[in-house]
Amino acid sequence: MLYAVVARCPVFAGKLKSLDAAKTKTVPGVRDVFAIDPVGQGAFTAGGVAVLADNSWAAIQGRKALQITWDEGPAASESSASLRQQFLDHAAKPGKVVRHDGDADAALNSSVKRVEALYEFPFAAHATMEPMNCTVHIRPDGAEAWIPTQAPQWAQGVIAGVSKLPPESVVVHTTLMGGGFGRRYQADFVMEAAQVAKVCGKPVMVFWTREDDMQHDFYRPASYHHFTGALDAKGQLAAWKHFQTSTSIEAMWSPKGEENPEKSEFATAAFIPYQTPNYR
Known part of the structure:
Protein backbone atom coordinates (compact mmCIF):
# COMPACT_ATOMS: atom_id res chain seq x y z
CA MET A 1 0.00 0.00 0.00
CA LEU A 2 1.10 3.54 -0.73
CA TYR A 3 0.33 6.78 1.10
CA ALA A 4 -0.46 10.25 -0.20
CA VAL A 5 -1.12 13.76 0.99
CA VAL A 6 -2.50 16.64 -1.04
CA ALA A 7 -1.22 20.20 -1.14
CA ARG A 8 -4.28 22.44 -1.46
CA CYS A 9 -4.52 26.16 -2.11
CA PRO A 10 -4.74 28.02 1.23
CA VAL A 11 -7.51 30.19 -0.23
CA PHE A 12 -10.87 28.64 -1.05
CA ALA A 13 -11.51 28.38 -4.81
CA GLY A 14 -7.84 29.09 -5.55
CA LYS A 15 -6.09 27.14 -8.31
CA LEU A 16 -2.67 25.75 -9.10
CA LYS A 17 -0.64 28.22 -11.13
CA SER A 18 2.80 26.57 -11.31
CA LEU A 19 4.59 23.60 -9.76
CA ASP A 20 8.23 22.63 -9.28
CA ALA A 21 8.48 19.15 -7.75
CA ALA A 22 12.22 18.60 -8.30
CA LYS A 23 13.13 18.78 -4.60
CA THR A 24 10.17 16.64 -3.60
CA LYS A 25 11.24 13.83 -5.92
CA THR A 26 14.60 13.62 -4.12
CA VAL A 27 12.94 12.89 -0.76
CA PRO A 28 13.51 9.20 0.12
CA GLY A 29 10.32 7.21 -0.27
CA VAL A 30 8.51 9.61 -2.59
CA ARG A 31 7.13 7.75 -5.62
CA ASP A 32 5.30 10.36 -7.65
CA VAL A 33 3.92 13.90 -7.71
CA PHE A 34 0.94 14.97 -9.82
CA ALA A 35 -1.91 17.47 -9.91
CA ILE A 36 -5.52 16.51 -9.25
CA ASP A 37 -8.44 18.58 -10.47
CA PRO A 38 -10.95 20.33 -8.22
CA VAL A 39 -14.48 18.90 -8.32
CA GLY A 40 -17.56 20.99 -7.65
CA GLN A 41 -21.10 19.78 -7.05
CA GLY A 42 -21.07 16.22 -5.80
CA ALA A 43 -17.75 16.35 -3.96
CA PHE A 44 -16.60 19.97 -3.44
CA THR A 45 -12.86 19.28 -3.52
CA ALA A 46 -10.15 21.92 -3.68
CA GLY A 47 -7.92 20.06 -6.10
CA GLY A 48 -4.18 20.53 -5.74
CA VAL A 49 -1.00 18.48 -5.87
CA ALA A 50 -0.79 14.88 -4.64
CA VAL A 51 2.47 13.51 -3.23
CA LEU A 52 2.58 9.70 -3.39
CA ALA A 53 5.06 7.84 -1.16
CA ASP A 54 5.97 4.57 0.53
CA ASN A 55 4.92 5.89 3.95
CA SER A 56 3.15 8.80 5.55
CA TRP A 57 6.31 10.51 6.75
CA ALA A 58 7.84 10.56 3.27
CA ALA A 59 4.59 11.93 1.83
CA ILE A 60 4.49 14.77 4.36
CA GLN A 61 8.17 15.65 3.92
CA GLY A 62 7.75 15.55 0.17
CA ARG A 63 4.84 17.95 0.33
CA LYS A 64 6.90 20.36 2.41
CA ALA A 65 9.53 20.41 -0.35
CA LEU A 66 7.07 21.37 -3.09
CA GLN A 67 7.52 24.75 -4.71
CA ILE A 68 4.03 25.87 -5.67
CA THR A 69 2.60 29.13 -6.88
CA TRP A 70 -1.14 29.45 -6.38
CA ASP A 71 -3.66 31.59 -8.20
CA GLU A 72 -5.60 32.57 -5.11
CA GLY A 73 -8.50 34.02 -7.08
CA PRO A 74 -11.13 36.57 -6.03
CA ALA A 75 -11.36 35.29 -2.44
CA ALA A 76 -7.73 36.20 -1.67
CA SER A 77 -8.75 39.45 0.03
CA GLU A 78 -11.45 37.90 2.21
CA ALA A 125 -14.24 23.22 12.26
CA HIS A 126 -15.56 19.76 13.16
CA ALA A 127 -12.08 18.82 14.44
CA THR A 128 -12.75 15.10 14.47
CA MET A 129 -10.36 13.16 16.70
CA GLU A 130 -9.29 11.04 13.73
CA PRO A 131 -8.21 13.29 10.84
CA MET A 132 -9.78 12.57 7.46
CA ASN A 133 -8.50 9.58 5.51
CA CYS A 134 -9.62 7.19 2.79
CA THR A 135 -8.02 4.09 1.30
CA VAL A 136 -8.92 3.08 -2.25
CA HIS A 137 -7.73 0.40 -4.67
CA ILE A 138 -8.96 0.69 -8.25
CA ARG A 139 -8.45 -2.31 -10.54
CA PRO A 140 -9.62 -2.84 -14.13
CA ASP A 141 -12.37 -5.22 -12.95
CA GLY A 142 -13.44 -3.52 -9.73
CA ALA A 143 -12.57 -1.28 -6.83
CA GLU A 144 -12.38 -1.64 -3.08
CA ALA A 145 -12.28 1.05 -0.40
CA TRP A 146 -11.86 1.30 3.35
CA ILE A 147 -13.48 4.49 4.57
CA PRO A 148 -14.51 5.97 7.94
CA THR A 149 -17.59 7.53 6.36
CA GLN A 150 -21.12 8.54 7.32
CA ALA A 151 -22.23 8.21 3.70
CA PRO A 152 -21.05 4.87 2.25
CA GLN A 153 -23.45 4.96 -0.72
CA TRP A 154 -22.24 8.43 -1.67
CA ALA A 155 -18.63 7.24 -1.37
CA GLN A 156 -19.40 4.24 -3.57
CA GLY A 157 -20.91 6.51 -6.21
CA VAL A 158 -17.90 8.83 -6.18
CA ILE A 159 -15.43 5.98 -6.66
CA ALA A 160 -17.60 4.47 -9.39
CA GLY A 161 -17.67 7.80 -11.21
CA VAL A 162 -13.91 8.30 -11.08
CA SER A 163 -13.08 4.70 -12.00
CA LYS A 164 -15.81 4.43 -14.67
CA LEU A 165 -16.89 1.19 -13.03
CA PRO A 166 -20.51 0.23 -12.27
CA PRO A 167 -21.40 0.87 -8.61
CA GLU A 168 -21.94 -2.85 -7.99
CA SER A 169 -18.25 -3.39 -8.79
CA VAL A 170 -17.18 -1.00 -6.02
CA VAL A 171 -16.95 -2.53 -2.54
CA VAL A 172 -16.91 -0.06 0.35
CA HIS A 173 -15.87 -1.20 3.81
CA THR A 174 -17.30 1.27 6.32
CA THR A 175 -14.79 1.32 9.16
CA LEU A 176 -15.11 2.58 12.70
CA MET A 177 -14.45 6.29 12.86
CA GLY A 178 -12.78 8.54 15.37
CA GLY A 179 -15.63 11.01 15.40
CA GLY A 180 -17.87 12.02 12.53
CA PHE A 181 -20.06 14.96 13.64
CA GLY A 182 -21.31 15.40 10.08
CA ARG A 183 -17.82 16.02 8.69
CA ARG A 184 -17.70 12.48 7.39
CA TYR A 185 -21.00 13.02 5.63
CA GLN A 186 -19.03 14.61 2.80
CA ALA A 187 -17.33 13.19 -0.26
CA ASP A 188 -14.29 15.42 -0.73
CA PHE A 189 -11.83 13.12 1.01
CA VAL A 190 -13.20 10.13 -0.93
CA MET A 191 -12.94 11.95 -4.25
CA GLU A 192 -9.30 12.85 -3.65
CA ALA A 193 -8.44 9.25 -2.75
CA ALA A 194 -10.22 7.95 -5.85
CA GLN A 195 -8.37 10.43 -8.07
CA VAL A 196 -5.00 9.40 -6.63
CA ALA A 197 -5.84 5.68 -6.76
CA LYS A 198 -6.81 5.92 -10.42
CA VAL A 199 -3.40 7.40 -11.29
CA CYS A 200 -1.23 5.07 -9.19
CA GLY A 201 -3.08 1.81 -9.81
CA LYS A 202 -2.27 0.48 -6.32
CA PRO A 203 -3.99 0.57 -2.93
CA VAL A 204 -3.42 4.04 -1.54
CA MET A 205 -4.41 5.86 1.63
CA VAL A 206 -4.89 9.57 1.17
CA PHE A 207 -4.69 11.05 4.65
CA TRP A 208 -5.03 14.51 6.10
CA THR A 209 -2.84 16.04 8.77
CA ARG A 210 -4.49 17.97 11.58
CA GLU A 211 -3.47 21.19 9.81
CA ASP A 212 -5.18 20.00 6.62
CA ASP A 213 -8.27 19.13 8.58
CA MET A 214 -8.56 22.53 10.25
CA GLN A 215 -7.86 24.56 7.11
CA HIS A 216 -9.99 22.65 4.61
CA ASP A 217 -13.01 21.56 6.63
CA PHE A 218 -16.68 22.17 5.84
Whole structure:
Protein backbone atom coordinates (compact mmCIF):
# COMPACT_ATOMS: atom_id res chain seq x y z
CA MET A 1 0.00 0.00 0.00
CA LEU A 2 1.10 3.54 -0.73
CA TYR A 3 0.33 6.78 1.10
CA ALA A 4 -0.46 10.25 -0.20
CA VAL A 5 -1.12 13.76 0.99
CA VAL A 6 -2.50 16.64 -1.04
CA ALA A 7 -1.22 20.20 -1.14
CA ARG A 8 -4.28 22.44 -1.46
CA CYS A 9 -4.52 26.16 -2.11
CA PRO A 10 -4.74 28.02 1.23
CA VAL A 11 -7.51 30.19 -0.23
CA PHE A 12 -10.87 28.64 -1.05
CA ALA A 13 -11.51 28.38 -4.81
CA GLY A 14 -7.84 29.09 -5.55
CA LYS A 15 -6.09 27.14 -8.31
CA LEU A 16 -2.67 25.75 -9.10
CA LYS A 17 -0.64 28.22 -11.13
CA SER A 18 2.80 26.57 -11.31
CA LEU A 19 4.59 23.60 -9.76
CA ASP A 20 8.23 22.63 -9.28
CA ALA A 21 8.48 19.15 -7.75
CA ALA A 22 12.22 18.60 -8.30
CA LYS A 23 13.13 18.78 -4.60
CA THR A 24 10.17 16.64 -3.60
CA LYS A 25 11.24 13.83 -5.92
CA THR A 26 14.60 13.62 -4.12
CA VAL A 27 12.94 12.89 -0.76
CA PRO A 28 13.51 9.20 0.12
CA GLY A 29 10.32 7.21 -0.27
CA VAL A 30 8.51 9.61 -2.59
CA ARG A 31 7.13 7.75 -5.62
CA ASP A 32 5.30 10.36 -7.65
CA VAL A 33 3.92 13.90 -7.71
CA PHE A 34 0.94 14.97 -9.82
CA ALA A 35 -1.91 17.47 -9.91
CA ILE A 36 -5.52 16.51 -9.25
CA ASP A 37 -8.44 18.58 -10.47
CA PRO A 38 -10.95 20.33 -8.22
CA VAL A 39 -14.48 18.90 -8.32
CA GLY A 40 -17.56 20.99 -7.65
CA GLN A 41 -21.10 19.78 -7.05
CA GLY A 42 -21.07 16.22 -5.80
CA ALA A 43 -17.75 16.35 -3.96
CA PHE A 44 -16.60 19.97 -3.44
CA THR A 45 -12.86 19.28 -3.52
CA ALA A 46 -10.15 21.92 -3.68
CA GLY A 47 -7.92 20.06 -6.10
CA GLY A 48 -4.18 20.53 -5.74
CA VAL A 49 -1.00 18.48 -5.87
CA ALA A 50 -0.79 14.88 -4.64
CA VAL A 51 2.47 13.51 -3.23
CA LEU A 52 2.58 9.70 -3.39
CA ALA A 53 5.06 7.84 -1.16
CA ASP A 54 5.97 4.57 0.53
CA ASN A 55 4.92 5.89 3.95
CA SER A 56 3.15 8.80 5.55
CA TRP A 57 6.31 10.51 6.75
CA ALA A 58 7.84 10.56 3.27
CA ALA A 59 4.59 11.93 1.83
CA ILE A 60 4.49 14.77 4.36
CA GLN A 61 8.17 15.65 3.92
CA GLY A 62 7.75 15.55 0.17
CA ARG A 63 4.84 17.95 0.33
CA LYS A 64 6.90 20.36 2.41
CA ALA A 65 9.53 20.41 -0.35
CA LEU A 66 7.07 21.37 -3.09
CA GLN A 67 7.52 24.75 -4.71
CA ILE A 68 4.03 25.87 -5.67
CA THR A 69 2.60 29.13 -6.88
CA TRP A 70 -1.14 29.45 -6.38
CA ASP A 71 -3.66 31.59 -8.20
CA GLU A 72 -5.60 32.57 -5.11
CA GLY A 73 -8.50 34.02 -7.08
CA PRO A 74 -11.13 36.57 -6.03
CA ALA A 75 -11.36 35.29 -2.44
CA ALA A 76 -7.73 36.20 -1.67
CA SER A 77 -8.75 39.45 0.03
CA GLU A 78 -11.45 37.90 2.21
CA SER A 79 -10.90 37.94 5.96
CA SER A 80 -12.81 37.56 9.20
CA ALA A 81 -13.02 41.34 9.37
CA SER A 82 -14.45 41.70 5.87
CA LEU A 83 -16.99 38.95 6.52
CA ARG A 84 -18.07 40.61 9.77
CA GLN A 85 -18.52 43.88 7.91
CA GLN A 86 -20.81 42.10 5.47
CA PHE A 87 -22.87 40.89 8.43
CA LEU A 88 -23.09 44.42 9.83
CA ASP A 89 -24.11 45.78 6.42
CA HIS A 90 -26.86 43.17 6.17
CA ALA A 91 -28.01 43.93 9.70
CA ALA A 92 -28.60 47.54 8.70
CA LYS A 93 -31.09 46.47 6.00
CA PRO A 94 -34.49 44.77 6.12
CA GLY A 95 -34.22 41.01 5.72
CA LYS A 96 -36.56 38.28 4.53
CA VAL A 97 -39.31 37.70 7.11
CA VAL A 98 -39.70 33.98 7.78
CA ARG A 99 -42.19 34.27 10.64
CA HIS A 100 -44.45 37.12 11.70
CA ASP A 101 -46.90 36.68 14.60
CA GLY A 102 -48.74 39.65 16.06
CA ASP A 103 -46.91 42.99 16.13
CA ALA A 104 -43.48 42.62 17.69
CA ASP A 105 -42.44 46.22 17.02
CA ALA A 106 -45.50 47.69 18.74
CA ALA A 107 -45.08 45.36 21.71
CA LEU A 108 -41.42 46.28 22.04
CA ASN A 109 -42.17 50.00 21.96
CA SER A 110 -44.84 49.72 24.70
CA SER A 111 -43.11 47.15 26.88
CA VAL A 112 -42.34 47.50 30.58
CA LYS A 113 -38.89 46.02 30.07
CA ARG A 114 -36.87 45.67 26.89
CA VAL A 115 -33.69 43.60 26.45
CA GLU A 116 -31.32 43.60 23.48
CA ALA A 117 -28.36 41.34 22.77
CA LEU A 118 -25.94 40.69 19.93
CA TYR A 119 -24.32 37.31 19.32
CA GLU A 120 -21.63 36.51 16.79
CA PHE A 121 -20.39 33.04 15.86
CA PRO A 122 -17.21 32.37 13.88
CA PHE A 123 -16.65 29.50 11.50
CA ALA A 124 -16.02 26.32 13.51
CA ALA A 125 -14.24 23.22 12.26
CA HIS A 126 -15.56 19.76 13.16
CA ALA A 127 -12.08 18.82 14.44
CA THR A 128 -12.75 15.10 14.47
CA MET A 129 -10.36 13.16 16.70
CA GLU A 130 -9.29 11.04 13.73
CA PRO A 131 -8.21 13.29 10.84
CA MET A 132 -9.78 12.57 7.46
CA ASN A 133 -8.50 9.58 5.51
CA CYS A 134 -9.62 7.19 2.79
CA THR A 135 -8.02 4.09 1.30
CA VAL A 136 -8.92 3.08 -2.25
CA HIS A 137 -7.73 0.40 -4.67
CA ILE A 138 -8.96 0.69 -8.25
CA ARG A 139 -8.45 -2.31 -10.54
CA PRO A 140 -9.62 -2.84 -14.13
CA ASP A 141 -12.37 -5.22 -12.95
CA GLY A 142 -13.44 -3.52 -9.73
CA ALA A 143 -12.57 -1.28 -6.83
CA GLU A 144 -12.38 -1.64 -3.08
CA ALA A 145 -12.28 1.05 -0.40
CA TRP A 146 -11.86 1.30 3.35
CA ILE A 147 -13.48 4.49 4.57
CA PRO A 148 -14.51 5.97 7.94
CA THR A 149 -17.59 7.53 6.36
CA GLN A 150 -21.12 8.54 7.32
CA ALA A 151 -22.23 8.21 3.70
CA PRO A 152 -21.05 4.87 2.25
CA GLN A 153 -23.45 4.96 -0.72
CA TRP A 154 -22.24 8.43 -1.67
CA ALA A 155 -18.63 7.24 -1.37
CA GLN A 156 -19.40 4.24 -3.57
CA GLY A 157 -20.91 6.51 -6.21
CA VAL A 158 -17.90 8.83 -6.18
CA ILE A 159 -15.43 5.98 -6.66
CA ALA A 160 -17.60 4.47 -9.39
CA GLY A 161 -17.67 7.80 -11.21
CA VAL A 162 -13.91 8.30 -11.08
CA SER A 163 -13.08 4.70 -12.00
CA LYS A 164 -15.81 4.43 -14.67
CA LEU A 165 -16.89 1.19 -13.03
CA PRO A 166 -20.51 0.23 -12.27
CA PRO A 167 -21.40 0.87 -8.61
CA GLU A 168 -21.94 -2.85 -7.99
CA SER A 169 -18.25 -3.39 -8.79
CA VAL A 170 -17.18 -1.00 -6.02
CA VAL A 171 -16.95 -2.53 -2.54
CA VAL A 172 -16.91 -0.06 0.35
CA HIS A 173 -15.87 -1.20 3.81
CA THR A 174 -17.30 1.27 6.32
CA THR A 175 -14.79 1.32 9.16
CA LEU A 176 -15.11 2.58 12.70
CA MET A 177 -14.45 6.29 12.86
CA GLY A 178 -12.78 8.54 15.37
CA GLY A 179 -15.63 11.01 15.40
CA GLY A 180 -17.87 12.02 12.53
CA PHE A 181 -20.06 14.96 13.64
CA GLY A 182 -21.31 15.40 10.08
CA ARG A 183 -17.82 16.02 8.69
CA ARG A 184 -17.70 12.48 7.39
CA TYR A 185 -21.00 13.02 5.63
CA GLN A 186 -19.03 14.61 2.80
CA ALA A 187 -17.33 13.19 -0.26
CA ASP A 188 -14.29 15.42 -0.73
CA PHE A 189 -11.83 13.12 1.01
CA VAL A 190 -13.20 10.13 -0.93
CA MET A 191 -12.94 11.95 -4.25
CA GLU A 192 -9.30 12.85 -3.65
CA ALA A 193 -8.44 9.25 -2.75
CA ALA A 194 -10.22 7.95 -5.85
CA GLN A 195 -8.37 10.43 -8.07
CA VAL A 196 -5.00 9.40 -6.63
CA ALA A 197 -5.84 5.68 -6.76
CA LYS A 198 -6.81 5.92 -10.42
CA VAL A 199 -3.40 7.40 -11.29
CA CYS A 200 -1.23 5.07 -9.19
CA GLY A 201 -3.08 1.81 -9.81
CA LYS A 202 -2.27 0.48 -6.32
CA PRO A 203 -3.99 0.57 -2.93
CA VAL A 204 -3.42 4.04 -1.54
CA MET A 205 -4.41 5.86 1.63
CA VAL A 206 -4.89 9.57 1.17
CA PHE A 207 -4.69 11.05 4.65
CA TRP A 208 -5.03 14.51 6.10
CA THR A 209 -2.84 16.04 8.77
CA ARG A 210 -4.49 17.97 11.58
CA GLU A 211 -3.47 21.19 9.81
CA ASP A 212 -5.18 20.00 6.62
CA ASP A 213 -8.27 19.13 8.58
CA MET A 214 -8.56 22.53 10.25
CA GLN A 215 -7.86 24.56 7.11
CA HIS A 216 -9.99 22.65 4.61
CA ASP A 217 -13.01 21.56 6.63
CA PHE A 218 -16.68 22.17 5.84
CA TYR A 219 -17.24 24.62 8.67
CA ARG A 220 -20.21 25.42 10.80
CA PRO A 221 -21.40 28.70 9.26
CA ALA A 222 -20.34 32.04 10.66
CA SER A 223 -23.37 34.07 11.74
CA TYR A 224 -24.57 37.30 13.37
CA HIS A 225 -27.69 37.57 15.53
CA HIS A 226 -29.55 40.59 16.91
CA PHE A 227 -32.15 39.72 19.53
CA THR A 228 -34.71 42.07 21.04
CA GLY A 229 -37.15 40.94 23.69
CA ALA A 230 -39.85 42.53 25.83
CA LEU A 231 -41.55 41.66 29.12
CA ASP A 232 -45.02 42.74 30.14
CA ALA A 233 -46.10 43.94 33.60
CA LYS A 234 -46.41 40.33 34.81
CA GLY A 235 -42.91 39.47 33.65
CA GLN A 236 -44.18 37.37 30.78
CA LEU A 237 -42.57 37.39 27.36
CA ALA A 238 -44.48 40.00 25.40
CA ALA A 239 -42.37 40.06 22.24
CA TRP A 240 -39.41 38.35 20.60
CA LYS A 241 -37.57 39.72 17.59
CA HIS A 242 -34.62 37.95 16.01
CA PHE A 243 -32.52 39.15 13.09
CA GLN A 244 -30.03 36.65 11.70
CA THR A 245 -27.52 36.73 8.86
CA SER A 246 -25.06 33.99 8.06
CA THR A 247 -23.16 32.14 5.42
CA SER A 248 -25.45 29.61 3.77
CA ILE A 249 -25.41 25.83 4.19
CA GLU A 250 -28.25 25.31 1.75
CA ALA A 251 -26.53 27.30 -1.00
CA MET A 252 -23.75 24.71 -1.09
CA TRP A 253 -26.24 21.93 -1.82
CA SER A 254 -28.50 23.86 -4.17
CA PRO A 255 -27.88 26.81 -6.55
CA LYS A 256 -31.09 28.38 -5.22
CA GLY A 257 -30.42 27.54 -1.59
CA GLU A 258 -30.12 31.17 -0.49
CA GLU A 259 -33.70 31.79 -1.59
CA ASN A 260 -35.17 29.65 1.20
CA PRO A 261 -33.07 30.18 4.35
CA GLU A 262 -36.04 29.23 6.53
CA LYS A 263 -35.62 25.63 5.31
CA SER A 264 -32.02 25.40 6.42
CA GLU A 265 -29.80 27.72 8.43
CA PHE A 266 -32.68 29.83 9.79
CA ALA A 267 -35.08 26.96 10.43
CA THR A 268 -34.44 26.62 14.16
CA ALA A 269 -34.81 30.37 14.67
CA ALA A 270 -38.43 30.20 13.49
CA PHE A 271 -39.39 28.01 16.45
CA ILE A 272 -38.55 28.83 20.06
CA PRO A 273 -39.46 27.06 23.32
CA TYR A 274 -41.24 30.16 24.64
CA GLN A 275 -44.78 31.39 24.19
CA THR A 276 -45.33 34.95 23.02
CA PRO A 277 -48.09 36.56 20.95
CA ASN A 278 -45.61 38.76 19.13
CA TYR A 279 -42.81 37.08 17.24
CA ARG A 280 -40.81 38.31 14.25
